[in-house]
Amino acid sequence: MKKGIFAVCVFLMGSSALLGQKYFTKDGKVSFYSDAPMEKIEAHNTKAASVIDAENGQMEFAVLIKAFQFEKALMQEHFNENYMESSTYPKASFKGKIEDPGKLKLNENGTYETNVTGDLTIHGVTKSVTTPATFTVQDGQVVGKAMFTILIEDYGVKIPSVVKDKIAKEVKIDIESQYLPMDAKS
């Protein structure tokens, strides 16, 4: 009898692992653009980590603030030191859900337009965000793309009036990551 229950247990665990196919990336690209009258700023991060659970549509995203690369070293220093305070808030993260995960078949080739809603945490401040997102599936590889804008002041980042013409109030965030099935991880 005990053996039977044990077998059932193993079967349940195995099947749930199969159902909950997960996709991941460790080198997702996150860029942001600030287009102010006096200065255009862009920075790129190619080390974003993300996992999608295809079963329930849950997804998470995290980037190290210090890994954002700027054209100018001083901008990068100011970004970390004066604005994002990255030693206090080292990461920005997103935890959310893909709308209608049933329609999204990550194991079939195709392009899926959907919405992603969740909590975006930047500079220690969490705000709810909804953004359209596109998932393109090609032979087991999933490319997720999203673009949205945020207001800097929503996240408690103060811009002194001296530089208000150099830093936009609204920053465009561009995300592109290539996911692989979790099993491929080794």
Add this chain to the structure above:
Amino acid sequence: MWRIQVVLLLAFSAVSDAYGQDTDLLSLLGNDDVTEYATAAFKTNRVINLHSLESTAGGVLDFKINHRFGFINGGPYEFFGLDNAMMRLGFDYGITDQLTVGIGRSSFQKSFDGFLKYKILRQSTGKKVMPVTLAVLASSSLNSVKWADPTRDNYFSSRLFYTYQLIVGRKFSDRLSLQLSPTLVHRNLVATRAEKNDVYALGAAGRIKLTNRLAINAEYIYVLPDQLGPDYHNSLSVGVDIETGGHVFQLHFTNSTSMIEKGFITETVGQWEKGGIHFGFNVSRVFTIVDRTKHR
């Protein structure tokens, strides 16, 4: 017995299900530790006179405009020193994030100077843990003032001075950074037999960051005894760093007149207790020469 097991099983699966909902999906990726380097221990690559443990970033040109006004004890007649000014103009360039070169010209002693600075170790946490930053500095200078006595045998080498310095420091917190700078100054020619050609000194410096754009700096250079003439004193400087976008303004009080290593370490004549203090400033303006995103 059987029932208990079923209940347990159900309970277990319920728990595991709930757990499955709550876990960080990202934790499935494992803990990829990255090395995080400490940055911006000082706002610029100088504390006041001393080199700080920071370097000029790779591909960046830092234009330095430094002034030291006259001694404050010149009184109202000299407008407390403001009637006179010594100046140094300089360019520092970051060849890489680790290697900086610089040149300068000082009005004081009509000096030319140049330096090489290399960051050997970088303070870091995470995958690679390094408690301190270590840099090495080699600078030389040339005094181009006309010979005091043109009738005697004068050698070009007598105009040259060399400084070798280790800079070891740590950013203890966002607010506090401290460093030590053991130094050797070599002077080819000294005035008297009692003065040493090789002078050993130990510099100590620190900064306390008050706000994101304002910091207090201080530095003191202890010259080991019996190396200099009696008129020379240890250098002590205190000041503030004010950062505005692309500029760093450093305003300070110092008893040193010279702005190059051999000068402020071995030729400081001002005495704080007697008002032998200069008001001065360093302005640092950086220009990005090489786009970092392409640089890497």
